[in-house]
Amino acid sequence: MSTEQNGASVEAVPKPVETPKDAPKETPKETATKQNDKASKDSKAGADAKSDKAEPKSTDAAGDKKLTGAELKAKAKAEKAARRAQQKTSKDVAKGEAAVSSSPGQLGPSAGEVKAKGKGKDGASAGAAAAGRPVLLKAPPSAVVTEQKIQIPECFSHLSMARRIPMTQADKDVHPSVLMLGQQMATFTIDESITRLKATLLAFRKVIESYITPPGNVLARHFTPHVLNIQIEYLTACRPMCFSMGNAIRWLKLQVSKIDMDASEEQAKKELCQAIDIFIAERITVADEYITEQGAKHIKDGDVVLTYGRNTLVEKAILYAHSAGTKFSVLVLDDPYERLGQQLAKTLTDEGIKVTYSGDFGGLRNHMRQATKVFFAAEAMFSNGAMYARAGTCDVAMLAHELGKKVIALCETINITERVATDSLTYNEIDPERSSAAAFRLMFDTTPDKYISLLVTELGSVQARSAPDLLRKLEEFN
Structure with a gap:
C-alpha cells in the first residue's frame, strides 16, 4: 500500500500485528531456532540472486575474451x-x-x-524521447x-547527383577553401566545367601552401594519398567531377610524383604552385582568348547567330565579333528549365547587339530557318567526336543539320577525354532540383559528331571526329 505525498510515491508503514491473547507463548529456545532457520533461508536466497546476476557478466566476460585487443578497439571506435x-x-x-x-x-x-x-x-x-527531452x-x-x-530507377542508379554535404560531416582534413568550393558546386553557384576546373586548381593551390610534411615523410610520397585524395573525395561527393577536372587532377598528381625526393619542402611547394599557375594561364586563360578570336572569325556581316542557353565562351566570341565591327544579330534559344539565356540576352542587348529571345523549343524550327550559324560550347568532347553539353543541345544540332545550317562547337582541349560515348546515359548527371518519383531530368546530352560541322580549340579548328588527334598533339607537347 502506498500514498502520494507532494507527487512522490511513499510506502505506508504497516501496523504491528497484535498477538491473540489465547495464543501459546514460545519459549526462548523455539524463538532462537526459528530465527536461525529464517536467516539461513535469507542467506541462501541472496546467494542465488547474486549468482543469477553474476551469470550474464561471466557470459559477457567470456564473450569479450574471445575478441582481441585490436578488435575491441575497432568495435568501440565504430x-x-x-x-x-x-x-x-x-x-x-x-x-x-x-x-x-x-x-x-x-x-x-x-x-x-x-x-x-x-x-x-x-x-x-x-x-x-528516451532522454526525456521534447521532440520538435x-x-x-x-x-x-x-x-x-x-x-531513382535502378537502371539509372549508375548516374550521380549533386548533393549538399554539411561541413560538419566532412573529413577533418578537408581544407576550408575546398569546403567552400564543394558547397558552391553542390548549389550550382559554380556550374560551367571550365569555371569549376579553375576554382578547383586555385583551391588545391591553397592546400599546397598550407601543407606541412609530417616528420619522417617526404612531400612527393605523403601529399597525394594523405592530403590531396581527401580533398578530391569531398568534391566528388558534393558533385560528380567534370572531365576537365579529372584531366587536371591526373596532371597534378603527375607533377607531385616528379618532385625531387631531396628537394626541401618550401622548394617543392613553390614548384607545384608555379606549375598550377602556368597550367591555368596556358590551358584556360590563353586557350579561351584564342578560341574566342577564332570563333569570332566565323561570324560575318549579316549573319544570324543562334545559340542555346548561356556559356561564357560563346558569349565572349559574340562580344569579340561585335567589338571588331561585325554587323550581325543573335537569336538566343533558352533552356526552359535553367533560363540562363535570359542573362545572355540582357548582356548582349546592353552591348548594342540585336537579340531575339525564345524561352523554349516551341518555335525552334522557325527560328532555325532564320539562323545562318549555330554556336555551342562543349562541356566535354569524347574520343569518338561526340559532344557532351547541356541537355537540349543535341535536339538543336539535329535540326540545324537537317536544315543545312553550320554548327560550330567551341571547346578547350582540357575538356577532351579519351573516353567514348554513343548515348546520353553512359555519362550524365541527374538534376537534383527536378527529381521526383514520377520522373527525373538529366542535365546533359551527347551529340554525335555527324551533327557538328566544326570544332574550334586552342590548337586549331578541326572536324569533331579529329578530337583524338588533338590529344596526341598534347602528348607531344608535354
Whole structure:
C-alpha cells in the first residue's frame, strides 16, 4: 500500500500485528531456532540472486575474451562513430527539410540519401524521447513526404547527383577553401566545367601552401594519398567531377610524383604552385582568348547567330565579333528549365547587339530557318567526336543539320577525354532540383559528331571526329 505525498510515491508503514491473547507463548529456545532457520533461508536466497546476476557478466566476460585487443578497439571506435553520425544526421535532416519546405528550388537528395536520413531522424527522435527531452518538428510533414518520393530507377542508379554535404560531416582534413568550393558546386553557384576546373586548381593551390610534411615523410610520397585524395573525395561527393577536372587532377598528381625526393619542402611547394599557375594561364586563360578570336572569325556581316542557353565562351566570341565591327544579330534559344539565356540576352542587348529571345523549343524550327550559324560550347568532347553539353543541345544540332545550317562547337582541349560515348546515359548527371518519383531530368546530352560541322580549340579548328588527334598533339607537347 502506498500514498502520494507532494507527487512522490511513499510506502505506508504497516501496523504491528497484535498477538491473540489465547495464543501459546514460545519459549526462548523455539524463538532462537526459528530465527536461525529464517536467516539461513535469507542467506541462501541472496546467494542465488547474486549468482543469477553474476551469470550474464561471466557470459559477457567470456564473450569479450574471445575478441582481441585490436578488435575491441575497432568495435568501440565504430560505436562512437555511429553515435556521432546519428546525432549529426538528426540535426542536418531537420535543417534540410526546413530548406526544402521553404524553397522548392533547393537541391534534393539521392535515393540512398533519403533512406539514410529517414533512419537517422527516427533514431534521433527515439533517443530524445528516451532522454526525456521534447521532440520538435523542424519542418511540416509535407516536406518529409516530398523528400521520400525522390527515387531513382535502378537502371539509372549508375548516374550521380549533386548533393549538399554539411561541413560538419566532412573529413577533418578537408581544407576550408575546398569546403567552400564543394558547397558552391553542390548549389550550382559554380556550374560551367571550365569555371569549376579553375576554382578547383586555385583551391588545391591553397592546400599546397598550407601543407606541412609530417616528420619522417617526404612531400612527393605523403601529399597525394594523405592530403590531396581527401580533398578530391569531398568534391566528388558534393558533385560528380567534370572531365576537365579529372584531366587536371591526373596532371597534378603527375607533377607531385616528379618532385625531387631531396628537394626541401618550401622548394617543392613553390614548384607545384608555379606549375598550377602556368597550367591555368596556358590551358584556360590563353586557350579561351584564342578560341574566342577564332570563333569570332566565323561570324560575318549579316549573319544570324543562334545559340542555346548561356556559356561564357560563346558569349565572349559574340562580344569579340561585335567589338571588331561585325554587323550581325543573335537569336538566343533558352533552356526552359535553367533560363540562363535570359542573362545572355540582357548582356548582349546592353552591348548594342540585336537579340531575339525564345524561352523554349516551341518555335525552334522557325527560328532555325532564320539562323545562318549555330554556336555551342562543349562541356566535354569524347574520343569518338561526340559532344557532351547541356541537355537540349543535341535536339538543336539535329535540326540545324537537317536544315543545312553550320554548327560550330567551341571547346578547350582540357575538356577532351579519351573516353567514348554513343548515348546520353553512359555519362550524365541527374538534376537534383527536378527529381521526383514520377520522373527525373538529366542535365546533359551527347551529340554525335555527324551533327557538328566544326570544332574550334586552342590548337586549331578541326572536324569533331579529329578530337583524338588533338590529344596526341598534347602528348607531344608535354
